[in-house]
Amino acid sequence: MKSELTSQRWRDRTSSPSPQRPELLAPAGNWECAKAAVENGADAIYFGLDKFNARMRSQNFTPADLPKLMQFLHLRGVKGYVTLNTLIFPQELREAQQYLRTIISAGVDAVIVQDVGICRLIRHLSPDFPIHASTQMTITSAAGVEFAKSLGCQLVVLARECSIAEINKIKQKTSLPLEVFVHGALCVAYSGQCLTSEALGGRSANRGECAQACRMPYDLIADGEIVDLGDRKYLLSPQDLAGLEVLPELVKSGVTSLKIEGRLKAPEYVANVTRVYRQALDRVVETSTNTNVETFHGTSLQPMSSSARDHYNLEMAFSRGIYTGWFGGINNQELVHARFGKKRGVYLGEVTRIRNEQVTLKLEARVKPGDGIVFDCGHPEAKEEGGRIYAVEQKGKDTVLTFGRNDVNLHRVHLGDKVWKTSDPELDKQLRQSFAGENPQFQRPINLEVYGEIGQALIAIARDEFGNIVQVDSAISLTEAHTKPLTTERLQEQFGRLGNTPFSLGTLTNHLKCDAMLPVSELNRMRREIVTQLEELRSQPKRWELHSDISWQNLLPSPSPTVQVSPSLIVLVRNLKQLQAALQAGIQTLYCEFEDIRTYTEAVQMVRQHSAVPTIWVAPPRITKPGENWILQQVRASEADGYIVRNYDQLQFFATERCIGDFSLNVANPLTADYFQQHCGLERVTASYDLNITQLEDLLTNCPPQWFEVTIHQHMPMFHMEHCVFCAFLSTGTDYTNCGRPCEKQEVKLRDRVGSEHVLKADAGCRNTVFNGTAQTGAEYVQRLIDLGLPNFRIEFVNETPEQVSKIIHRYQQLLQGEITGSQLWRELKLQNQLGVTRGPMGEKYSN
Numbered sequence: 107m108k109s110e111l112t113s114q115r116w117r118d119r120t121s122s123p124s125p126q127r128p129e130l131l132a133p134a135g136n137w138e139c140a141k142a143a144v145e146n147g148a149d150a151i152y153f154g155l156d157k158f159n160a161r162m163r164s165q166n167f168t169p170a171d172l173p174k175l176m177q178f179l180h181l182r183g184v185k186g187y188v189t190l191n192t193l194i195f196p197q198e199l200r201e202a203q204q205y206l207r208t209i210i211s212a213g214v215d216a217v218i219v220q221d222v223g224i225c226r227l228i229r230h231l232s233p234d235f236p237i238h239a240s241t242q243m244t245i246t247s248a249a250g251v252e253f254a255k256s257l258g259c260q261l262v263v264l265a266r267e268c269s270i271a272e273i274n275k276i277k278q279k280t281s282l283p284l285e286v287f288v289h290g291a292l293c294v295a296y297s298g299q300c301l302t303s304e305a306l307g308g309r310s311a312n313r314g315e316c317a318q319a320c321r322m323p324y325d326l327i328a329d330g331e332i333v334d335l336g337d338r339k340y341l342l343s344p345q346d347l348a349g350l351e352v353l354p355e356l357v358k359s360g361v362t363s364l365k366i367e368g369r370l371k372a373p374e375y376v377a378n379v380t381r382v383y384r385q386a387l388d389r390v391v392e393t394s395t396n397t398n399v400e401t402f403h404g405t406s407l408q409p410m411s412s413s414a415r416d417h418y419n420l421e422m423a424f425s426r427g428i429y430t431g432w433f434g435g436i437n438n439q440e441l442v443h444a445r446f447g448k449k450r451g452v453y454l455g456e457v458t459r460i461r462n463e464q465v466t467l468k469l470e471a472r473v474k475p476g477d478g479i480v481f482d483c484g485h486p487e488a489k490e491e492g493g494r495i496y497a498v499e500q501k502g503k504d505t506v507l508t509f510g511r512n513d514v515n516l517h518r519v520h521l522g523d524k525v526w527k528t529s530d531p532e533l534d535k536q537l538r539q540s541f542a543g544e545n546p547q548f549q550r551p552i553n554l555e556v557y558g559e560i561g562q563a564l565i566a567i568a569r570d571e572f573g574n575i576v577q578v579d580s581a582i583s584l585t586e587a588h589t590k591p592l593t594t595e596r597l598q599e600q601f602g603r604l605g606n607t608p609f610s611l612g613t614l615t616n617h618l619k620c621d622a623m624l625p626v627s628e629l630n631r632m633r634r635e636i637v638t639q640l641e642e643l644r645s646q647p648k649r650w651e652l653h654s655d656i657s658w659q660n661l662l663p664s665p666s667p668t669v670q671v672s673p674s675l676i677v678l679v680r681n682l683k684q685l686q687a688a689l690q691a692g693i694q695t696l697y698c699e700f701e702d703i704r705t706y707t708e709a710v711q712m713v714r715q716h717s718a719v720p721t722i723w724v725a726p727p728r729i730t731k732p733g734e735n736w737i738l739q740q741v742r743a744s745e746a747d748g749y750i751v752r753n754y755d756q757l758q759f760f761a762t763e764r765c766i767g768d769f770s771l772n773v774a775n776p777l778t779a780d781y782f783q784q785h786c787g788l789e790r791v792t793a794s795y796d797l798n799i800t801q802l803e804d805l806l807t808n809c810p811p812q813w814f815e816v817t818i819h820q821h822m823p824m825f826h827m828e829h830c831v832f833c834a835f836l837s838t839g840t841d842y843t844n845c846g847r848p849c850e851k852q853e854v855k856l857r858d859r860v861g862s863e864h865v866l867k868a869d870a871g872c873r874n875t876v877f878n879g880t881a882q883t884g885a886e887y888v889q890r891l892i893d894l895g896l897p898n899f900r901i902e903f904v905n906e907t908p909e910q911v912s913k914i915i916h917r918y919q920q921l922l923q924g925e926i927t928g929s930q931l932w933r934e935l936k937l938q939n940q941l942g943v944t945r946g947p948m949g950e951k952y953s954n
Contacts, residue, residue, distance in 0.1 A: 127391050128361055131187070131285070132380045133369040136165040138541070140175065142377035143184075145541040145548045147384030150185035152218060154369065155209075158202060159189040169205065172212035173647070180644045182608050183550040183571060185215040189369075191240040193312045193774040193796055194221050196804035199658045203227060210235050213647030219243075220298060220312070222257060223777025227658050229258035235650040236260045241287065242298040242312070244753065244770075246272075246731050248279035253754035255282050257781075261362065263287075265296055266347065267828040268731070269435045270355050275732040283362035288349040289379055289420070290367020292431055294320040294342045294442070295825040296729060299770060301795055304947050305822035305878045312772065312796050320344075320825065321447035323487055325857040326835055328848075332857075333835065335444070337484045341831055341856065342876075343447035345427035345440075348420055350382070352433050353390050371424060377537040378423040382416045418471070421452045422530050436841040438834040446486040451528040454479065458504065460516055463496075467525055469505040473498055478529030479507070481519045491518040492528065545605075551612030552640065554601055556592075558584050558617075564592075564624050566601070568636045570609070576639040578632045580624055587623035592616075600629040607637050608644075662776055663784070668811060668895035673888075673922045676815060677915060678725075678902040680867075685709055687908035689716050691915040697750055697900070699725040701849070703737065703870045706744035721747040727869040728770050728826055730755035737870050748789070757786050767791035769817065774801075776808040783813050790815055790898060795822065799887045799948050806894045815898030816891060818884040818948075819918065821865065821877040830874055831856070831866055842872045853905075855879070865904050877904045883935060884948040886928035888921055 132143035134151040143151045153175075154166045167175060172188075179186045188209050194202050202224060209217055210232050217235070219225050220242035228237050239245060239254035241263040251262045263285040264273065277284060293300065303317040323339035325332050335341075347367070349356060356364065364387070366379050420428055427443055427450070452471045459466035473479070473495065480492035497508040507525075509516075540547060550571060558564040564580040590596065594616040602611035677688045678697035682705065688696055689712070698709050706724045713722040724746040726738055730753055738759045741749065748764030751757055751771070767788045773779050774794040782788045793802060793816050802816065830841075832849040839845030848854075849868035856876060857863045865877040888899065901918055903911055917934065920926045 126357075126360060126362075128357060128387070129185075129363040130380065130383055130387060131363050131365040132376055133290075133366055133371065134376065135369040135371070136167070136373075137171075137175075138373040139369075139371075139376045140179070142373040142537075142541040143380050144179065144182050145546070146377045146381040147548050148184060148380050150187060150215070150363070151179065152187040152189055152365070152369075154189045155205065158192050158194065158198075158205065169208045169212075172208065172214065176213050176647060177645050180213070180647075181641055182546065182548075183644065187216045187218055187238060188214050189218045189240070190224060191218050191220040191242050193772055193794060194224055195797065195801045196775050196808050197801070199223075199227070199775060199777070203231070203658050206231055207652065210650050210652050213649070215648065216260070218263070219259075221772070221774065221778060222781055223775045223779075225254075225257035225259060226661055226777050226781060230653075230656060230658070230661055232650050232652050235652075238285070239263060240297075241265055244296050244298040244729070246729055246753075247755050248276050248732070249730075249758045250754040251276060251280040251282050251284070253757065255280075261285055263365065266292060267296060267432045267729075270352060270359060270433050271435065272732050273356075273359050273361065277360050284360075285363035285365055286349075286356065286361050287347060287367055288353075288356065288364040289383065290347055291424075291426075292344040292347045292441075294344050294829050295827045298772060299728065299826045300824070301822055302824035302876075304796060305824050305882070312774075312794075319858075322859060323447070326831070327855040327857055327863060328836060328852045330853075335835060338444035338835070340444045340447040340486075341442065341835060342825060342827075342829070343426065343444065344431070344442050344829065345429040346425055347431040348428035349430060349433055350386055350416060350420065352430055353383075353386055354394075356433075357387070357390050357394070368424070373541065374534050374537040375423045377540050378419050378533075381537075381540065382419050386416065418452060419533070421450075422527070422533055424449050425451060432828060436828065436830075438830050438845070439838070439840050441829055442834055444835070445484075446482070448486060449528070450480075450482070450526045452526065454525040454527055455505075457481070457519060457521055457523045457525060460519055460521065463509050463511060463514070463516070465507045465509075465516065465519065465525070466501075466504050467507070468503060471527065473505070473507070473527055474532070476531050477527055478531075480526050480528050482524040482526060483518075483520055484524075491515055494529075546608045549604065549608060549610035552609045552636075553612045554597075554614045554636075556597055556614065556616050556618060558622060560584050560586055560620055560622055564622070564628075564632070566632055566636060568640060570640060570644070572644075574640055574643040576636060576643065578635045578639065580628050580632055582624060582628050584620075584622040584624055587621040591621035591623060592618055597629075600626060601633050601636075603630075603633065604637070609637060609640065658777060662780055662808070666810060670895055671812075671897045673892050673896070674898055675915070675918055675922055676898060676900040677911075678900060679911070680904055682709060682712065683908045684903050684906065684911050685712060687911040688915060689713065689720070691912055691919070692718065693915065694718065694720040696720055696722045697725060698722065698746075699750070701868060701870070703727075703740050703744075706741060706746065710744050710746050723748040723750055723764075723766060725750035725768065726752060726756055727871045727873060728752045728768075728875075729828075729871060729873055731871070734871060735759065740870075751788065761787070764789060766815070769793070769795050772796075773814075774805075776805065779805070779809050779813055792817060792900070795947060797947070799884070799890065802887075802948070803890065803894060806891070806896055811895035812897055814896060815900050816884070816896060817900040817902060818888060819881060819901035819914065821879070821881050821902070821904045822947075823875050824864065824878055825874070825876040827874050827876075830868065830872055832868060832874070833872075867904070881935070882947075883932060885918075885921055885931040885935075887948055888928050892922075 129149040131150045132148035134140040134153040216238050218238045218240045220240045237259045239259040239262040246265045254262045261283045266287050300311045302319045320342040324341045455467040455470045478494050493514040496510045499506040552568050552570045555567045567577050569575045598614050676695045677693045679685045726741045749760045750768050751765045752768045767782050769792045773791045782791050833845040836848035837845040854866040855863040862879045864879045867875050
């Protein structure tokens with residue numbers, strides 16, 4: 107099936123003025139997916155190797171695949187980006203360095219990176235190899251983009267939580283190209299900030315091992331009582347993102363790349379979604395070109411109405427419900443419908459009658475024999491009934507579906523059950539055909555110029571989209587034409603016969619000033635030679651500069667002797683009563699993270715009135731978006747001794763103040779720690795919560811221990827999200843302007859499937875954090891850390907009473923003073939705490 111995408115739309119690319127056409131970037135978990143993306147119009151693909159990528163469950167490629175894969179992609183005019191978008195631990199730096207050398211040598215077009223230290227290492231190895239800042243870097247503002255630029259990044263993938271209005275603001279204040287996700291699954295938590303899989307199972311999302319706890323059911327508990335939400339149980343499971351309807355606005359915003367999520371998906375998904383967005387994107391640009399460029403860049407552009415066929419195809423590809431996500435801003439009543447957290451498909455209707463092997467419903471979408479359906483009785487966590495349709499019969503307004511004998515157990519189907527179409531074999535067949543066979547089905551345009559005079563050779567100069575240029579001269583001189591001169595139409599006919607090649611004829615400019623003739627056989631030879639030479643040019647690997655005699659160790663300062671100091675206990679509190687208890691316990695370094703940042707002024711005054719005068723540091727919210735500097739200004743107005751920096755905006759805003767880097771900066775290796783310490787001026791940084799004890803020890807032996815503090819007791823902040831559970835399920839409002847602020851009136855927890863109750867808190871930006879209901883301690887490892895010279899140990903509280911705060915502080919003071927052992931403290935806390943205490947990630951071992 108020859109692709110319908112290679113026609114006039116692609117020919118028009120270099121014609122009249124038009125807005126920038128964003129790159130369409132598709133996922134590829136394996137070779138078949140890569141081919142599906144290429145044959146359905148992707149401009150680039152992104153893929154992982156067998157280590158260091160955020161989709162370790164995907165089949166992935168190996169380093170040995172790179173030369174062949176990149177040759178295939180470049181021959182087809184497609185770029186290839188490798189995802190190296192996880193945190194890298196200290197003992198992995200040597201292997202990561204070798205991986206990078208292999209990637210750069212293979213001519214990969216760019217690498218997508220999360221880890222700050224890896225950005226530094228890449229730029230150290232190669233001054234020109236492109237780096238793309240991953241969405242795992244949690245960049246939500248112009249300051250974040252500038253931070254990525256300072257690391258040597260050439261493009262930034264913005265957080266999915268950015269609205270189009272916010273994207274526009276960021277674009278206006280930055281020079282780097284921006285990439286946004288346009289379709290696919292939405293994480294409920296900010297990418298790079300989700301510690302749920304880590305906290306509950308030792309599987310870190312920052313290491314490509316997400317366990318998808320957001321897709322599980324939860325009970326909502328408000329002030330100790332379960333809230334009856336009917337069939338809404340999946341409180342943290344967003345609908346899938348579909349930016350199809352807002353493509354005009356995305357193009358208008360000037361984003362450079364539109365990214366499709368789905369490296370775990372099948373090749374049919376890749377083919378389906380890529381094709382839909384390829385066609386839609388071309389329509390958007392074509393429409394703007396054929397109307398008025400000024401109108402396009404003005405404010406009169408209306409959202410495109412996607413066709414019913416596009417909508418159907420996207421729902422059949424994979425759908426938990428599709429929605430424009432955060433592109434239109436925050437609407438907490440729409441983002442999460444909460445009725446299921448798994449794939450559904452196209453909604454067909456509700457069951458109105460069940461008889462024999464037949465089910466009757468009022469049909470809301472097309473269905474045909476062979477399609478697969480599932481019956482939804484409102485309990486998606488249970489095994490659901492479903493099967494393939496044998497016959498479809500229309501009876502007035504009703505539709506009767508017949509199933510094969512014993513194919514479906516209709517005793518498990520009920521009146522009122524929802525019916526979803528989950529499989530369309532006909533569509534799947536079409537999609538598979540789109541990337542079947544060896545011959546190219548999606549072609550990209552080349553533009554030709556033709557020159558010549560009677561008695562001389564015909565000269566054809568061909569250019570592709572990437573600037574490759576070839577010249578082919580005829581072996582026969584032009585002669586005067588008596589019957590069939592080389593008109594533009596005749597040249598287009600002969601040079602346009604590019605079937606079974608990667609190319610289609612774009613524009614042809616005829617510079618012949620005479621009626622000339624050349625045999626058709628010679629024109630055909632020239633055409634074949636053009637194809638051969640262009641293919642040879644495209645197949646050559648890109649040559650990036652690569653230094654061979656340097657290593658990651660060159661980026662670190664020379665080792666200095668470790669100075670043994672007495673260990674210090676730092677306490678983070680989340681309300682004034684806890685602060686008072688910590689002051690009475692004699693704590694000399696206090697951190698405050700309050701929901702109401704206006705209370706920081708009172709907290710600072712309380713500390714300054716204390717006789718011992720400890721230092722007080724206050725924390726802004728973890729995320730800062732455009733227009734939210736007023737929050738940072740309120741935090742600074744407290745005039746605290748220093749500030750806990752959580753993101754790149756805060757690095758910039760508090761640059762002249764005393765600052766400590768929090769865990770959200772994801773400091774997991776010496777290269778990252780050195781950058782924040784030496785280049786950003788932080789007094790110390792909090793080690794990543796993804797590190798276990800062995801990796802922590804590696805970090806402390808590769809850097810001065812005084813650079814760090816380690817959190818040894820806390821309720822792990824699992825989900826940190828734009829989605830407001832308070833607003834969505836305890837109000838009818840859409841956002842903070844009309845929700846009535848239930849977060850200020852009710853104590854809320856989420857109960858998971860095993861009965862654990864996790865604390866929910868909102869911050870000043872109305873973002874929610876779910877804290878693990880079970881406290882985690884690293885008490886058993888404290889002495890090992892003290893022996894390595896670590897001076898700073900942090901404990902955190904969430905909703906503990908002042909009495910609990912006092913008792914826990916006292917035990918940790920005893921631990922640091924050597925009066926009790928870590929095992930004693932662990933056993934005592936486990937007995938005292940109703941929810942129990944776990945060792946947490948510090949005791950986990952990764953298997954790489």
